[in-house]
Amino acid sequence: VPHSVASQRKCLQVEEHGRQRKSRVCKQSIYLCFFSKGNIIGSGIFISPKGVLEHAGSVGLSLIVWVCGGGICALGSLCYAELGVTIPKSGGDYSYVTEIFGGLVGFLLLWSAVLIMYPTTLAVIALTFSNYVLQPAFPDCLPPYIATRLLATICVLFLTWVNCSSVRWATRIQDVFTVGKLLALVLIIVVGLIQICRGHYDALRPSEAFEFRQDPSVGQIALAFLQASFAYSGWNFLNYVTEEVVEPRKNLPRAIYISIPLVTLVYTMTNIAYFSSMSPEELLASNAVAVTFGEKLLGMFSWVMPISVALSTFGGINGYLFTSSRLCFSGAREGHLPYLLAMIHLKNCTPIPALLVCCFATIVILCIGETHNLINYVSFINYLSYGVTIAGLLYLRKKRPNLVRPIKVSMLVPIAYLVFWAVLLGFSLYSEPVVCGLGMVIMLTGVPVYFVGVHWKDKPKCVYRLVERVTYIGQKVCYVVFPQEDLSETEPLTSSKATD
Known part of the structure; x- marks a missing residue:
């Protein structure tokens, strides 16, 4: 009898443990879905529709580009999910590519x-913020060039100061201003659906939707995909949390299958809402699409739209400043950037030197670029890095076939992505050789910098003294020191590396 009671008690404990585990798995799935949607949905949806329509040439083709863009993101997310659990180290693409190649x-x-990528993205979002803030003051014309640049610069400087002052302030700003983008998108979609129910969908009729303003070409369609990819950027952030996921083999693909179709639906419905109230010509003529949408349909409440988009873009700048500074910090800690960038403030524990570098690079790009050219610029480099990373997945499969992979996608997934990647980049380079070529040139300038600054160990002593002097001055000015070393982050990426 005692044995029977003990057995029953053990069975009850096993059942309770199973229920708790299922609950954790369910909660993880929900968390990952919200995490991925929160990172993908950003200010890009208020920026890219004009560029996508301009290059696609018709309403119908632009909507197809938005839908297909979501499908490409799903393929890339699955590949990154495999890499994230196979190489469990912070740093994302940079860590994977460094480990593999x-x-x-x-x-x-x-x-x-x-x-390029982070400063240009910051510049685009900052310019969008200033355009949406200033557009109501200049209803009949574009806001002055100097005014938009000045306001964007002030915004970047202010948020850099916030991030330098307190991590808590930065995260609270991110939480609060996320509401702005959600409010704006919900309002646009609801009002658009009301318009469609009233019969205002002339631009969406097939006979007019596929009426091209110009003869479509593969090169222009590729540029339309680059414009849409700016709005979808952030899909690769999902694999950053793979180390903390319960049963990642189940939950990560589940989150991808749920979140990315939802984001694709939101983006497509937002564009449909735009076309329910604006003709293609009106959308292309607008410098702030959501503001024009609000002025036509919201009447006395039209002020809600520019405020909502401004809040969204303000939060987007804060988020990208936070992320880009941490990438600089990670690279400096690995010895690929000056060690000063790996230091944090003595009291606030914020990476002030890295934040200042990101801020300075953003302000420089603000002064020399135009929004839609900058989007082509950054999207080309983004896709280039995505392709190299996913090619690393195929190389790792061949080089280390016995490596433990909690998630292992079909070979067709990375191959399909790389085929699309090669076509997209090839025709984009053909259509915009100056914009895309300049990005490649800037990337390749890193080759001599790497060999001189990183690979060459026996430099003259005067060089080391100069670096030490600059680092010492930077420490005194920014009041920064090296953080306490975390030994867990310096361990090898995988324990099976030596046995493969």
Whole structure:
């Protein structure tokens, strides 16, 4: 009898443990879905529709581009999910590429991210913020060039100061201003659906939706995909939380299958809502699409739209400043950037030198670029880095076939993504050789920088003294020191590396 009671008690404990585990798995799935949607849905949806329509040439083709863009993101997310659980180390693309292809390729990706991707993205979002804030003051014309640049610069400087002052302030700003983008998108979609129910959908009729303003070409369609990819950027952030996921083999693909179709639906419905109230010509003529939408349909409440989008873009700038500074910090800690960038404030524990570098690079790009050219610029480099990372997945499959992979996608997934990637980049380079080529040139300038700054160990002593002097001055000015080393982050990426 005692044995029977003990057995029953053990069975009850096993059942309770199973229920708790299922509950944790369910909660993890819900969390990951919200995490991925929160990172993908951003200010890009208020920026990219004009560029997508301009290059696609018709309403119907632009909507197809938005839908297909979501499908491509799903393929890339599955590949990144496998990499995230196979190489469990913070740093994302940079860490994966460095581990698979070595220091040079990893440095080039870091170099392009620090000089191009993050500063250009910040510049685009800051310009969008200033355009939406100033557009109501200039209803009949574009806001002055100097005014938009000045307001964007002030915004970037203010948020850099916030991030330098307190991590808590930065995260609270992110939480509060996330409401702005959700409010704006919900309002646009609901009002658009009301318009469609009233019969205002002339631009969406098939006979007019596929009426091209110009003869479509593969090169222009590729540029339309680049414009849409700016709005979808953030899909690769999902694999950053794979180390903390319960049963990642189940939950990560589940989150991808749920969240990315939902984001694709939101983006497509937002564009449909735009076309329910604006003709293609009106959308292309608008410098702030959501403001024009609000002025036509919201009447006395039209002020809600620019405020909502401004809140969204303000939070987007804060988020990208936070992320880009941490990438600089990670690269400096690995020895690929000056060690000063790996230091944090003595009291606030914020990476002030890294934040200042990101702020300075953003302000420089603000002064020399136009919004839609900058989007082509950054999207080309983004896709280039995505393709290199996913090619690393195929290389890792061949080089280390016995490596433990909690998630293992079909080979067709990375191959399909890379085929699309090659076509997209090839025709984009053909259509915009100056914009895309300049991005590649800047990336390749990292080769001599790597060999001189990182690979060359026996430099003259005067060089080391100069670096030490600059680092010492930077420490005194920014009041920063090296953080306490976390030994867990310096361990090898995988314990099976030596046995493969």
